[in-house]
Structure formats: C-alpha cells, structure tokens
Amino acid sequence: MKKIIFMGKSGSGKTTLIEALRGEKLVYRKTQCIDYSDQFMDTPGEYAEGNDLGGALAVYSYEADVVGLVISATDEFCIFPPACAPVANRPVVGVVTKCDEGEARPELAAMRLELCGCDPIFYTSAKTREGIDALLEYLNTP
Numbered sequence: 001m002k003k004i005i006f007m008g009k010s011g012s013g014k015t016t017l018i019e020a021l022r023g024e025k026l027v028y029r030k031t032q033c034i035d036y037s038d039q040f041m042d043t044p045g046e047y048a049e050g051n052d053l054g055g056a057l058a059v060y061s062y063e064a065d066v067v068g069l070v071i072s073a074t075d076e077f078c079i080f081p082p083a084c085a086p087v088a089n090r091p092v093v094g095v096v097t098k099c100d101e102g103e104a105r106p107e108l109a110a111m112r113l114e115l116c117g118c119d120p121i122f123y124t125s126a127k128t129r130e131g132i133d134a135l136l137e138y139l140n141t142p
C-alpha cells in the first residue's frame, strides 16, 4: 500500500478526491494544513501556489511513496512548471479531477500533467467515481 501526497492549486479537488478514495460522503472542507495521518496526504492548495510554502511540500513529500500532482479538468491555467516531476526522488503521478463537469477539458489537463513529467495519469471524478478504482489499484499494488 503506497502512501501518496496530493499537491495542486486550491479548489482543484484534492480533498474531495481523498474522500472518494476513502469511500466517504463528499463534504466540502477547506484544507487548512498538511494532513499526513494516513495513506492519503492532503495539502492546502496555497502551499503549491507560492514559493515560500512550496518548500514545505518538498519536505513533506519525503513522508510519501508517491507524489500526486492534481489538475482539475476545469482549470484555466496550470501552476506546475514543465518538467518539474523529476525534482521529486519518487514516482510522480498525475490526477485529472472533475472529469464529470460539463465544461471539462480533461485532455488539456492531462497534457499539462504530461508536460510536468507525470506517469501514469489518472482521469477521475469524485462525483461519478470515474478512475477512483484505477488509482486505488495503482496505490495498492506493491
């Protein structure tokens, strides 16, 4: 069972994704601090949006086996620079969230994650549960 840390801009759907992975009811909760209590590490989007707090993400990534970069299929811009994934000394996967949204452009989000160097990339929706089992299977495969 691999431990994963999710990073991505505020509102990209990290906490909701974790609720779906845990099989919990989806309840909106603004993430206030890094939660590293179990297999799914949650981080506030603000940490990924600025350089000062971004350093904390780098440190906390050492607590995880896998880094998960999260981009929503409705995001208008990407906060991750190209080719950033190799900076982490562990596998970096990409997660496209909100694939169920009417205005969703999952291919654009996936292209951005690919540019980061993420592999593999999961297309997900916490609402329809698309891609949730595939991500769980990846994490639960030794």
Ligand SMILES: Nc1nc2c(ncn2[C@@H]2O[C@H](COP(=O)(O)OP(=O)(O)OP(=O)(O)O)[C@@H](O)[C@H]2O)c(=O)[nH]1
Residues within 6 Å of the ligand: 008, 009, 010, 011, 012, 013, 014, 015, 016, 017, 028, 029, 030, 031, 032, 043, 044, 045, 046, 097, 098, 099, 100, 101, 124, 125, 126, 127, 128
């Ligand atoms: N339609 C749809 N909405 C989603 C999905 N995932 C998250 N949302 C919505 O997106 C909003 C933000 O989701 P959060 O999970 O709180 O986002 P976050 O990345 O944890 O945000 P921070 O805690 O601020 O970093 C909420 O209103 C969610 O209901 C999804 O798969 N589909």
Ligand SMILES: [Mg+2]
Residues within 6 Å of the ligand: 014, 015, 016, 029, 030, 031, 042, 043, 044, 045
């Ligand atoms: Mg959150």
